Amino acid sequence: MNTLHRPLNQAQTFAALPPIWAQPLMPLIRQQLAARREKTIILDDDPTGTQTAADTTVLTDWSLELVRAELDDPSPAVYILTNTRAMSPEQAKRVNHEIVVNVREAARNVDRPFSLISRGDSTLRGHFPLETDTLADALATLIDAVLLVPAFMAGGRFTLNGVHYVQEGEWLMPAGSTPFAADPAFGYRASALPDWVEEKTGGAVRSGDVWIITLEQIRQHGVEGVRQLLMRAANRRMIACDAVTERDLEVLALAALQAESAGKRLIYRTAASFAAIRAGITPPQPISAAALKGSSGRGGLIVVGSYVPKTTLQLKHLLTTSTLSQYEVEVSALLNVQRRTGVIDGAIEAARRAIKGGQTIVLFTSRQLYIEKDGMNSLRDSASISEGLVEIVANIGTVPSFIIAKGGITSSDLATNALHVKRARVIGQIIPGVPVWRLGEESAFPGLLYVVFPGNVGGDDALSVALTRLVSQE
Numbered sequence: 013m014n015t016l017h018r019p020l021n022q023a024q025t026f027a028a029l030p031p032i033w034a035q036p037l038m039p040l041i042r043q044q045l046a047a048r049r050e051k052t053i054i055l056d057d058d059p060t061g062t063q064t065a066a067d068t069t070v071l072t073d074w075s076l077e078l079v080r081a082e083l084d085d086p087s088p089a090v091y092i093l094t095n096t097r098a099m100s101p102e103q104a105k106r107v108n109h110e111i112v113v114n115v116r117e118a119a120r121n122v123d124r125p126f127s128l129i130s131r132g133d134s135t136l137r138g139h140f141p142l143e144t145d146t147l148a149d150a151l152a153t154l155i156d157a158v159l160l161v162p163a164f165m166a167g168g169r170f171t172l173n174g175v176h177y178v179q180e181g182e183w184l185m186p187a188g189s190t191p192f193a194a195d196p197a198f199g200y201r202a203s204a205l206p207d208w209v210e211e212k213t214g215g216a217v218r219s220g221d222v223w224i225i226t227l228e229q230i231r232q233h234g235v236e237g238v239r240q241l242l243m244r245a246a247n248r249r250m251i252a253c254d255a256v257t258e259r260d261l262e263v264l265a266l267a268a269l270q271a272e273s274a275g276k277r278l279i280y281r282t283a284a285s286f287a288a289i290r291a292g293i294t295p296p297q298p299i300s301a302a303a304l305k306g307s308s309g310r311g312g313l314i315v316v317g318s319y320v321p322k323t324t325l326q327l328k329h330l331l332t333t334s335t336l337s338q339y340e341v342e343v344s345a346l347l348n349v350q351r352r353t354g355v356i357d358g359a360i361e362a363a364r365r366a367i368k369g370g371q372t373i374v375l376f377t378s379r380q381l382y383i384e385k386d387g388m389n390s391l392r393d394s395a396s397i398s399e400g401l402v403e404i405v406a407n408i409g410t411v412p413s414f415i416i417a418k419g420g421i422t423s424s425d426l427a428t429n430a431l432h433v434k435r436a437r438v439i440g441q442i443i444p445g446v447p448v449w450r451l452g453e454e455s456a457f458p459g460l461l462y463v464v465f466p467g468n469v470g471g472d473d474a475l476s477v478a479l480t481r482l483v484s485q486e
Contacts, residue, residue: 017175017186017203025172025184026256030231037235037262042292044269045088052089052291053115054129055108055147057097057138058420059427060466061131062447063166064288065091066296066440070449072427073434074111080118083126089291091131091438095424097138097198098395104139105146112150127272127279129290133420134164134283135178135192135468136200140212144281148248156276157245159268160205163255164283166445167469170256174224175204191321192468197394205252217250227254230263238267242276258285258295265290284445299440299448304461304482311337311367312482313412314475315426316376317401318419318467324379326475327418333476337366337373343380346400347393359404367410372483375404398425405430406456414482416463418475423464431456442478445469 045052054061062070070091071078082090092111096104112128119126128147132138141158148155163171168179169187177184178192186203187193193200202208206222223245229237245251255261265286268278280290288295314336316327331338339362345355359375366373377397402425405415415431417423427433427449436449442463449462463478470477 017188019186020172020177020184022179022182022184029256030228032257032259033231033234033263037259037266038289038292038294041262041266041269041289042088044266044273045292048125048269048273050088051083051124051126052129053126054089054091054131054287054291055111055143056091056093056131057133057143058095059093059423059464060420060447060469061284061287062091062438062449062464063164063284063441063445063466063469064295065284065293065438065447068293068438070436070438071434072424072436074114076114076117078434079111079114080121083115083118083124084122089293093424093428095421095428096143097133098398098421098424099139101139101142105142108143108146109150112147116151127290129280129282129287131284131287132162132281133192133198134162134167134169135190136162136176136187136208137192137195137198139198140281141209141217144279147279151279153277155248155279157242157249157251157278159251159253159264159278159280159282160209161253161255161261161264161280161282161286162205163253163261164285164445165256165258166285167283167466169283171205171252171254172256173226173254174206174252176208177203206250209250209252222250222252225251225253225264227256227260230254230260235263235267235270238263239270242267242271242278243274245276255286258289261286261289296440299442303439304442304448310411310413311370312372312414312416312479313363313367313405313408314372314374314416314418314479315401315405315422316374316418317398317422319377319379320467322470323418323467325472326470327374327376327379329472330374330475330479333473334479337362337371339363339373339375341375341377341400341404343378343397346377346397352400356400356403360407363404363408364410367408367412372479375401377401394421398422399429402426402430411457411460414461414463416465416475416478416482418465419467427451427462427464431460431462433462436462442481443470443474446474446478
């Protein structure tokens with residue numbers, strides 16, 4: 013367990029791989045889904061799961077009425093934003109169980125079959141195996157296998173020979189050696205997925221019991237070869253899946269659908285790429301200029317809460333290359349009872365003044381971390397910081413021409429708690445891996461363009477590029 017893995021040169025490694033499966037498989041995936049009348053329900057532990065979606069609904073409320081309406085809608089998929097990555101294990105378990113209970117009841121009411129995907133982080137952070145275990149238990153049926161598919165191409169996350177890698181420049185770095193693995197709440201040491209499963213299950217599942225669907229199997233034996241392997245799975249077998257291209261994921265998805273049609277019961281813990289392909293969602297084209305047109309005459313709002321190093325580099329680039337109004341929200345003040353109100357009031361006034369004046373403002377948390385190193389205390393402090401950002405945005409009053417929310421927890425909490433979003437439409441990606449929502453009529457700002465910007469996606473200039481695309485359309 014926890015064998016050390018060395019970085020790989022991406023170009024050389026990919027050049028040595030077998031050729032990809034030649035046949036495009038998305039038409040066959042959609043045919044399978046249509047024949048089954050299936051609704052794919054993607055439980056998204058933060059809003060960044062819509063990174064590979066377009067023309068798809070997102071719910072932030074899983075009441076029986078809303079779930080029933082979505083299951084009755086003929087569209088093939090819906091995302092349900094759980095935001096469980098910001099929750100304690102007990103809260104995450106309760107939310108997942110509640111959703112499955114409502115989905116099962118709604119499915120009976122409208123006579124619609126469904127499948128469940130637990131969409132998690134492409135860098136392996138989150139409540140695993142708690143969430144897949146909860147889904148399996150709540151379904152009240154025997155689950156044959158849990159497929160682990162963390163590859164996310166737009167973000168530079170690839171899995172080879174069961175080892176998960178994160179792209180850094182020309183190199184593929186083993187995930188366990190990256191800053192993501194040092195996450196205070198969801199950290200880990202292993203880069204090989206079988207070892208990671210053993211680590212995360214506390215040894216309840218041994219690494220040697222985790223199957224690997226290798227890239228060679230996917231590319232040389234195709235759908236039938238993978239299907240045959242899945243047909244042998246039983247008793248919640250953990251299966252780690254290689255993938256470095258969307259076509260690899262198409263092979264996996266079609267094989268899984270065929271296995272399910274033959275009676276196998278599968279659930280999934282995946283990153284955004286596989287979730288969309290398994291749901292039959294067409295890979296989105298770059299969003300059009302017309303779709304990005306916002307409301308002229310007002311400034312935009314950028315809220316940066318993520319602390320990952322990539323976000324900090326993107327924020328630095330934005331602040332040094334753009335003439336924006338800016339306000340630093342001191343984390344130490346947000347975590348201090350005596351100083352909290354002052355920093356929140358100051359941010360509200362600065363944002364209101366800038367937006368009314370037609371200037372875009374960036375509100376960003378100070379880059380120094382003041383949170384506890386213990387996992388649960390870390391979640392508590394992160395929640396307090398996020399609640400401060402929610403209070404700021406909820407009280408600005410003036411409608412901005414757009415909002416960019418940087419970070420998974422930040423974007424989720426602002427959408428649900430500051431903007432009161434219950435239903436939104438994913439209209440596409442402003443840059444690869446960065447979805448744009450149009451907010452529903454029930455929200456505080458109906459029709460607003462809301463950019464869900466993951467903390468760990470894009471180059472150093474990505475935030476600046478997204479802003480430029482939005483501003484140039486006004």
